[in-house]
Amino acid sequence: MQESLALDVIGLRVSRETLGRLQLFAELFRKWSRTINLIAASTQNDMWTRHIADSAQIFALSPEPKRWVDLGSGGGFPGVITAILLAETGAGWVHLVESNHKKASFLRVALSETGARGSVHACRIEEAHQQIQHCDAISARALAMLDLLFDFAAPWAERNPDLRCFFHKGRDYQSEVDKAHGGWSFDLLQHQSAIEADSVILEIAHLARKL
Template sequence: MQESLSLDIIGLRVSRETSERLSLFAELFRKWSRAINLVATSTKDDLWARHIADSAQVFALSPEPKQWVDLGSGGGFPGVITAILLAETGAGWVHLVESNHKKASFLRIALSETGARGSVHACRIEEAHSEIQHCDAISARALAALDTLLDFAEPWAERNPDLRYFFHKGRDYQSEVDKAHGRWSFDLLQHQSAIEADSVILEIAHLMRKV
């Protein structure tokens, strides 16, 4: 099956129940994407590898149940995928932040119908920290430059010095890292994407703004 092959690429094995949840999400995604723009049109036909398996890499890097904040969740990547994978553990939670109300409606339906462990906050990212007091990890995919993402994350970093960040980035990631180092101090691990040859997932820890 396409879904099994896609997850095998990243070395992630899931139960039949989780596979069914992911398949249900894919059906919902295709249905809703006919009406609203959830991802770039050119990538819709490669849903399993380009979006679902790519998103699942975040969970594979940090599978322990935790409190996640997913910024700019859009079509559910990686937030809904993480929330579905957490359902198998019976612990952890994903707070999905999405200001577009149509997309937020889709995300609520996707979480509800798949039994995923998550909730939606239909607000601007700059306001989300007042609704979500604590988190252990932050994710974002195709949202903004790294420097801007760190600005978004700073309120949670001030509350939790052990906070970790997982950001999908494309081929120009090094220039974003160099720019971010001008304003921020942080530890960095670069994980090569198993899906996109030129892409990485940046894992960041110990974020501090430079004086």
């Protein structure tokens, strides 16, 4: 089965119920994609590996139930995938931040119909910290340069010194890391992507703006 094989690539085993939730999400995604541009059309045929399994890598790195903020959730990657995987644990929550109201509507339907553990905040990322007071972890995928992501994450980092951030990055990630060091102090773990040879997931801890 394509779906199970895609998850096997990242070493993630899920229950039949969770796999069913992911399959339902994929069906909803294809349906809504006919009228809303959720991802590049050229990548839809490889959605299970390119998007679902790729997104699930974040949960595989940090599977303990926690309060997540997913920035720029778009078509639900990785936020909805994390929320679906959390449903099996019965704990944790994902706050999905998406300013585009059509995409936010899709995200709400996806969460509701799959029984995922999440909610949608249809607001600008810069305003989200006013609605979401606390979180344990932040995720973002294909959203912005690293130093801008740090700007977005800063309000939560100031409230929680144990905050962790998980950011998908492509082959040029090192130049972004070097630039970010100019204005920020942080601890960094680089996790090689099991999906894209040139990609990584950057795990950030102890984020603080340099004075």
